[in-house]
Amino acid sequence: MSLAIATGTIRASREDLLMRAGVVAVVAILLLMVGLPLWALLAKGFEDADGRFVGLANYAAYFATPALFNSALNSFEVAAITTLVVVPLAFLYAYALTRTVLPLRWLFQGIALIPIFAPSLLPGLALIYLFGTQGFFKALVGGQIYGIKGIVIAQVFYCFPHAVLILTTALRTADARLYEAADALGASKLRVFFTVTLPGAKYGVVSAAMVVFTLVITDFGVAKVIGGNFNVLATDVYKQVIGQQNFSMGAVVGMVLLAPAALAFAVDRLVQRKQVALLTARAVPLEPRPKFARDAFFTLFCVIVSLFILAIIGMAAWGSLIKYWPYNLSLTWANYDFEKVDANGWDSLLNSIRMAVGAAIFGTALMFVGAWLTEKTRGFGAVRGLVQLLAFLPMAVPGLVLGLGYIFFFNARNNPLNFLYATMAILVINSVAHFYTVGHLTAATALKQIDPEFEAVSASLKVPVWRTFLRVTVPICLPAILDIAIYLFVNAMTTVSSVIFLYSPDTKLASVAALNIEEAGTTAAAAALCLVIVGISATVKGLHLLADRFLFDRLQRWRRR
Amino acid sequence: MTISTWTRRALCLGIAAASLAAAPAFAQKTKLTVYTALENDQLGPFKKAFEADNPTIEIAWVRDSTGVVAAKLMAEKDNPRADIIWGLAASNVGLMAQMGMLEPYTPPGAKDLKPLFRSGKTPDTWVGMDAYLSVVCFNTAEAEKGKKPKPATWADLIKPDYKDSIVMPNPASSGTGYLTVAAWLQIMGEEAGWKYMDALHQNIAQYIHSGSAPCVQAAKGERMIGIGLDTRGASEKTKGAPLDIIVPKEGLGWELEVTAIVKGTKNLDAAKKLADWAATKKANELYADTYPIVALAGVAKMPANYPADGEKAMIKNDVEWMSKNRDRILAEWTKRYDGKSAPKAK
Numbered sequence: 001m002s003l004a005i006a007t008g009t010i011r012a013s014r015e016d017l018l019m020r021a022g023v024v025a026v027v028a029i030l031l032l033m034v035g036l037p038l039w040a041l042l043a044k045g046f047e048d049a050d051g052r053f054v055g056l057a058n059y060a061a062y063f064a065t066p067a068l069f070n071s072a073l074n075s076f077e078v079a080a081i082t083t084l085v086v087v088p089l090a091f092l093y094a095y096a097l098t099r100t101v102l103p104l105r106w107l108f109q110g111i112a113l114i115p116i117f118a119p120s121l122l123p124g125l126a127l128i129y130l131f132g133t134q135g136f137f138k139a140l141v142g143g144q145i146y147g148i149k150g151i152v153i154a155q156v157f158y159c160f161p162h163a164v165l166i167l168t169t170a171l172r173t174a175d176a177r178l179y180e181a182a183d184a185l186g187a188s189k190l191r192v193f194f195t196v197t198l199p200g201a202k203y204g205v206v207s208a209a210m211v212v213f214t215l216v217i218t219d220f221g222v223a224k225v226i227g228g229n230f231n232v233l234a235t236d237v238y239k240q241v242i243g244q245q246n247f248s249m250g251a252v253v254g255m256v257l258l259a260p261a262a263l264a265f266a267v268d269r270l271v272q273r274k275q276v277a278l279l280t281a282r283a284v285p286l287e288p289r290p291k292f293a294r295d296a297f298f299t300l301f302c303v304i305v306s307l308f309i310l311a312i313i314g315m316a317a318w319g320s321l322i323k324y325w326p327y328n329l330s331l332t333w334a335n336y337d338f339e340k341v342d343a344n345g346w347d348s349l350l351n352s353i354r355m356a357v358g359a360a361i362f363g364t365a366l367m368f369v370g371a372w373l374t375e376k377t378r379g380f381g382a383v384r385g386l387v388q389l390l391a392f393l394p395m396a397v398p399g400l401v402l403g404l405g406y407i408f409f410f411n412a413r414n415n416p417l418n419f420l421y422a423t424m425a426i427l428v429i430n431s432v433a434h435f436y437t438v439g440h441l442t443a444a445t446a447l448k449q450i451d452p453e454f455e456a457v458s459a460s461l462k463v464p465v466w467r468t469f470l471r472v473t474v475p476i477c478l479p480a481i482l483d484i485a486i487y488l489f490v491n492a493m494t495t496v497s498s499v500i501f502l503y504s505p506d507t508k509l510a511s512v513a514a515l516n517i518e519e520a521g522t523t524a525a526a527a528a529l530c531l532v533i534v535g536i537s538a539t540v541k542g543l544h545l546l547a548d549r550f551l552f553d554r555l556q557r558w559r560r561r
Numbered sequence: 562m563t564i565s566t567w568t569r570r571a572l573c574l575g576i577a578a579a580s581l582a583a584a585p586a587f588a589q590k591t592k593l594t595v596y597t598a599l600e601n602d603q604l605g606p607f608k609k610a611f612e613a614d615n616p617t618i619e620i621a622w623v624r625d626s627t628g629v630v631a632a633k634l635m636a637e638k639d640n641p642r643a644d645i646i647w648g649l650a651a652s653n654v655g656l657m658a659q660m661g662m663l664e665p666y667t668p669p670g671a672k673d674l675k676p677l678f679r680s681g682k683t684p685d686t687w688v689g690m691d692a693y694l695s696v697v698c699f700n701t702a703e704a705e706k707g708k709k710p711k712p713a714t715w716a717d718l719i720k721p722d723y724k725d726s727i728v729m730p731n732p733a734s735s736g737t738g739y740l741t742v743a744a745w746l747q748i749m750g751e752e753a754g755w756k757y758m759d760a761l762h763q764n765i766a767q768y769i770h771s772g773s774a775p776c777v778q779a780a781k782g783e784r785m786i787g788i789g790l791d792t793r794g795a796s797e798k799t800k801g802a803p804l805d806i807i808v809p810k811e812g813l814g815w816e817l818e819v820t821a822i823v824k825g826t827k828n829l830d831a832a833k834k835l836a837d838w839a840a841t842k843k844a845n846e847l848y849a850d851t852y853p854i855v856a857l858a859g860v861a862k863m864p865a866n867y868p869a870d871g872e873k874a875m876i877k878n879d880v881e882w883m884s885k886n887r888d889r890i891l892a893e894w895t896k897r898y899d900g901k902s903a904p905k906a907k
Contacts, residue, residue, distance in 0.1 A: 067895055133783045146767060228767045231899065235734075238770060242628035243734030244891070245635050245653070324801045326782055327702065343604045343622070407636040422642060501633050505594065505621035512625075519626055520601055521777040521797055 015465050019377040023384060026370040030390035032417070033433040038397060040412075041405035045251035062252045067231065072256070075232040078148060079216040079260070082155040086212050089156075090163030091205065093305055096298035097164075098171040099197075101290045103299060106545050109168075110538070111306040114313055116161045116487070117537035119494040119511045121518055122530040123154045124225030126315040134326040146228030154222045157312055159215050160305075162438060163208040165487060169442050169480055170204020171197075173449040175283040203448065206271045207441045210264035211395065217260050218398045220497060233257055234398050241400055254401040258393075265392045269385075283451070313534065320528035335524040336532075341517045344508050349532060351503075352510040355427045356492035363432035363439060364485040371443035372473060376455060376465075395437035399497025406430055407501055422504035430502055431492040439484040446480035447473070479548065486544050490537040590619040591831045596634060598627040599648035599818075600792075603851060607647075610847055611838050618831045626771070627653065627736055634823075638662055644826040645835055648690065650736050651817035652884065658686035664822040666833060670840035670857075678817060678856035687821035688840055691852035694871050695741040695814045698776035698787040698794040702803035709785065715745065715809045718786070719760040727764045728775045729788035733891050733899065736816065737772025737790055742894060743883045744814025744876055755897070762898050780804050791871065792851055798866040808868045812876040818852075 048054045062068060096102055097109055115123070130137050131145040141149055174197075182192045198205070220234040227235065233253060241250035321331045339345035374387045394402065410421045420426045450473065458468040474481065496511045503509055510533055518526035599607065601624065608620045623630070623643065631653040634643060638660065646654060657663055658680065667684040678689025697718070699711060709722050718727060730738030746754035766784055769775055775787030780797035787794075791806060798804040820839040822832045838844055840856070848855045849862035854872045863869070 065892070065895065067899055128783065134781070144766075224770050229899075235770065239731070239733040241632055242626075243731070243736075243770070244887075245628070245632050245656075247632075247636065327803060328801055340602075342601050343608075404632065404636050407633065411637055411640045411642070413640045418640070500625060500629055501636070503623075505623055516601060516625065519771065519773060521773065521780065521793055521800075523777075523781070 016378055019373055019465065020380050020383070022369075022373045023377050023380060023387060026366075026373055027383060027386050027390065029366065030370075030387065030436075033429055034390050034393050034436065037405035037409035037433075038393065038402065039405075040408035041247065041401055042251050042255055044247045044408075045249075045255055047248055049246070049248065058248050058252045062249060062256075067236070068256075071231045071233050071236050074148075074230055075217050075234070078151050078155065078230075078232060079213045081148075081152050082159060082216045083209050083213045085152070085156050086159050086163050087205065087209050089305065090160055090167050090208060091201075092298070092301055093160075094164050094167035094171050095197075096302050097168055099174075099286070099288050100298045101288050101295050102302065106549070108302045108306060110541055110545060111309055112164045113161045113486075113490070113541055114309050114534065114538065115157050116490050116494070117534040117541070118313070118316075119496060119514055119530050119533060120154075120158055120219065120221040121225065121496075121514055121526060122316050122534070123157045123312055124222060125319060125518070125523060125527050125530070126312045127154055127226055129315045129319045129325070130312070144228065146226060147230045150226035150228065151223055151230060151232075154226055155216050155219070157309065158219070158222060159212045160309075162215060163212050165483060166208040166211060166438070166441060166445065167201065167204050169445050169483065170201040170207075172479065173446070174200060174286040176286040177284055179286060203271055204445055206267060207445065210268060211438055211441065214260055214264055214395045218257060218396060220398055220400070237398050237400060241404065247404065250401065250404070254398065257398060257401075258396050260396060262396075264396070265389060268392070269388070313531075316527045317531055320524055320531055322524055325523060335522075335528040338513070338517075338525065338529060341520065341522050341525045342513045344513060348508045348510040348513040349536070351424075351507050352493050352533070353536065354424060355431060355499075355507070355509065356489045358424070358428035359431040359435075359492040360485040360489040362428060363435070363488040364481060366432065367436065367439040367484055368443045368474075368477070368481055371440050371447055372469060375444060375447045376452075391436055391440040393437075394433055394435070399434060399495065399499075400501070402430070402434055403498035403501035406498070422502075422507075424507050426502055427499055427507055427509070428492075430498055431495055432488065434495060434498050435488055435491045439487060442480055442484050442487070443477070446477045450476060478551065482544055482548065486541055489540055493533050493537050590617055591828055592619050592621050593828055593831045593835060594621050594623060594642060594644045595647050595835070596623050596630050596643040596823075597646070597648040598630045598650070599624065600851065603648075606850075607847060610843065611835060614838060614843075615831075615834050618834060620835075628734070634662070635660075641823045641825045643823045644828045645823060645832040646687075646819070646821045647835065647839060648818050648820075651687065651689065651819045652736055652740070652880070654687045654819050654821050655680075655880065655884065657821070658682075662824055663687065664824045664826065664829070664832075666822050666836055668833070668837040668840040670837065670842075673858075674840060674856040675858055678819075680819075687819040688836065689817045689819050689856045690839060690844075691818050691848040691856065692815050692854040692872075692875070693818065693852060694791045694808075694854075694875065695737055695744065695772075695789060695816075696776075696791040696794060696868070696871070697807040697809060698779040698789065698797075699805040699807050700779045700782055700785050700803060701805055703782050703785045707785070711805065712786070712807060713810060715748075715757070715811050717809075718788075719757065719764060721764075723764045723786060725764065725766045726785040727761070727788065728767050728769055728778050728784045728786070729765060730772045730775060731768035731770055731899070732894055734770040735772040738768070739887065739891070740814040740816050740878075740883070741788060742890065743886075744812070744878070746890065747879065747882070748811050748876055755893070758894075759897070765898075768898065776804075791853075791867070792864070795864055795866045806866070806868050808870050808874045810874075813871070813874045815854075815875045815878060 045058055046053060046055060093112060097105060102108060127145055127150055129135060131141045178196050182196055218234055220238050223232050223235050233256060237250050237253045240246045240253060319325060320335055323330050323332050370387060374384045377384060410418055410426060412418060454472050455468055494511050496515055499509055500512055503512060510529060514526050514529040517529060604622050604624060611620060627650050630649060634657065663686045665682060665684040665686050668688060671679060671685060671688050680686045697712065712718055729741065732738035732742045745757060749757055773790045773793045775789030776794035777797060778784045779787030780802035794804060794806045820836055822836055826832050842857055845855045845857035845860045846862060849860050851864055853863055853867045
């Protein structure tokens with residue numbers, strides 16, 4: 001059967017045509033959300049300030065500056081170090097969550113996600129409270145936190161949940177029979193790890209590495225708060241766009257930043273070709289059995305990682321109650337009176353919640369259906385490849401490049417969609433586009449692990465493909481679907497770089513407000529607002545975990561023996 | 562619960578949430594979209610005071626930092642969304658005037674303003690509101706710990722006493738940074754100016770991507786000395802920071818905040834009303850709550866903790882020279898200090 005799919009000998013049925021139409025629709029939507037807005041800005045790289053075409057003149061000017069090479073090297077260095085630290089840590093953590101008997105697993109699962117509940121401002125502030133000139137543990141970092149040390153620590157904190165999310169999905173689906181067979185054949189644990197566990201999770205590991213690497217390359221916020229004089233490519237974009245309003249040069253650096261993403265895309269395609277379906281129709285899910293030494297080790301590991309995360313949040317929480325750091329450490333609730341520091345007060349939080357709910361619903365549906373169509377449509381390789389390319393792009397683009405692109409594209413006089421500009425809808429669309437990649441990867445990872453035989457059997461039983469989708473695919477992937485929705489919700493709550501160009505008087509967001517408050521020097525109030533955002537996201541995640549326990553249990557029970 | 566009822570419920574939830582996200586109701590008054598980089602705590606009082614005098618107009622603020630607002634305005638150039646700019650740096654607005662993005666208009670009150678606060682065009686492309694300065698913020702508590710003397714001049718700042726303890730805005734990412742550098746080059750002359758910055762570079766701990774952050778960092782003791790926006794220094798001091806605001810004897814770089822009507826506004830009449838009001842005595846008194854130097858002569862109010870000698874120290878700033886030489890100076894600055902600064906941070 002799978003042979004027939006691979007060689008494409010089956011004639012396209014009506015259903016195939018319908019699915020292909022679906023793929024085309026997804027391409028069109030992604031072009032509107034990602035491709036065209038990006039091009040609207042990147043095209044400026046070939047124009048001068050007055051909009052005349054100048055060919056590659058801007059590129060020549062940019063490559064002639066000595067600072068470029070330095071920034072590129074710095075970006076690469078920080079991204080490589082962060083990836084090498086985060087991926088092994090996240091793998092062990094995800095392994096502990098999925099393959100060992102962990103006490104309070106739900107708690108560790110929740111704690112791992114805390115960093116994405118927080119605007120990226122928060123780790124920066126916390127690290128300064130902890131390790132800055134006036135910090136309590138200044139001696140620990142041996143001198144200045146500002147610079148590469150600070151960036152790496154903050155990035156590890158910030159990227160960890162992204163990697164855990166992808167790797168948990170990759171490790172969650174495993175066929176117990178493979179392990180039983182390995183056991184029966186007397187394979188050593190190490191051998192089982194390298195021949196069964198790792199190959200099964202390979203796609204996830206590579207995806208996680210690519211996601212972390214590009215996240216670090218494109219992130220500007222952390223470098224701005226704690227980077228000191230350590231220049232990276234993303235700060236170069238900021239200098240051009242915000243510092244000098246030079247969109248042409250900003251576009252040039254933005255284009256340079258696409259290079260790592262192009263690489264990530266190529267690597268992903270390569271690995272993907274070798275990924276095999278893990279969850280065959282006859283698969284039996286792996287239920288970890290207690291093993292004292294292993295479980296103790298992983299519990300200790302998770303405790304240490306969790307303490308690190310909680311320390312950073314705890315420091316910010318304490319900082320939010322301080323009257324005037326570091327000269328008046330008495331405590332007060334006054335910093336939570338946001339009316340005093342921002343005219344919108346608490347309203348911005350309501351706007352953020354509305355946007356996040358919108359992004360979670362609209363985004364999850366689009367990402368999952370999009371990934372499903374891409375994975376399950378037969379033939380039509382080129383167009384499916386286009387979906388994957390467009391899905392990869394957003395990760396590689398700094399938010400401010402995407403945000404400006406949205407202005408140029410959606411505010412154009414001749415764009416029939418320009419009624420969307422300055423509405424809540426455009427904020428939702430922008431957030432979905434900005435976080436498309438990880439959601440798509442999560443969905444694709446989950447879908448790849450399902451045996452195509454499910455569809456084959458359905459097809460031979462003359463069950464329409466959409467019914468298989470609703471009755472089989474969605475329930476199997478429900479954990480991943482909920483993960484994507486939560487991921488979108490929490491990221492929309494914290495995103496700044498892109499939406500900062502797009503909010504209107506009625507749609508000011510809490511994350512933007514926090515940034516403005518911090519810029520005004522009211523650090524404690526900024527920390528306070530960040531913590532309220534963390535609280536909202538944590539509550540939503542808590543509800544998710546509850547839903548997971550009941551819903552997931554019901555829907556997945558059939559998979560057990 | 563079967564799956565289909567579950568999906569149905571999810572769908573209902575989705576519709577409910579989508580309607581939650583729908584746009585709020587419209588107001589009947591003329592809604593004037595005002596782009597601004599004013600401080601957050603100024604917005605409330607400014608809006609209230611203007612609307613009290615103009616009850617048919619309602620201000621809707623779009624507020625962010627100078628760079629973001631300027632970038633947004635320029636990106637929206639072909640289809641402007643702002644009706645009027647109220648509180649943005651003159652250097653940015655001047656550039657927009659050159660690009661033909663502004664609706665020239667001289668409010669009746671403009672004739673009484675100090676000449677410095679006019680665009681020099683007839684009718685005016687923009688009208689000034691207040692001036693802010695790039696000063697030295699000095700943390701006395703940290704200085705005491707290290708037994709460091711208090712500086713009084715720019716020349717003092719290159720003393721080895723202050724090694725790695727000064728922060729200033731990066732001129733490539735902050736307008737305040739650029740006006741500071743341009744002021745040194747104008748006071749000292751180009752050659753001596755660059756030599757001064759070479760020496761100062763030894764004492765700089767960090768070039769920050771923000772004009773307000775240096776004084777905030779000095780206020781919080783992250784660094785001993787911050788070169789940056791004066792108002793932020795004053796407000797931090799009011800909040801309890803052990804901070805001295807120093808006006809170096811050689812003179813100061815400065816920048817204006819201005820009002821300008823955006824060309825193509827659909828609410829031109831309302832925008833003119835705001836431009837008129839922004840040049841009145843009442844408005845200037847409001848500006849004077851935050852800024853020591855305002856456009857209208859004779860408004861003698863001083864914000865708390867502000868140095869009295871600020872206005873006298875303003876250098877004779879050649880704005881045209883500043884904008885003409887901007888690319889060249891930034892390129893030279895970046896070559897000298899920005900590219901090289903990274904290894905030091907490790």
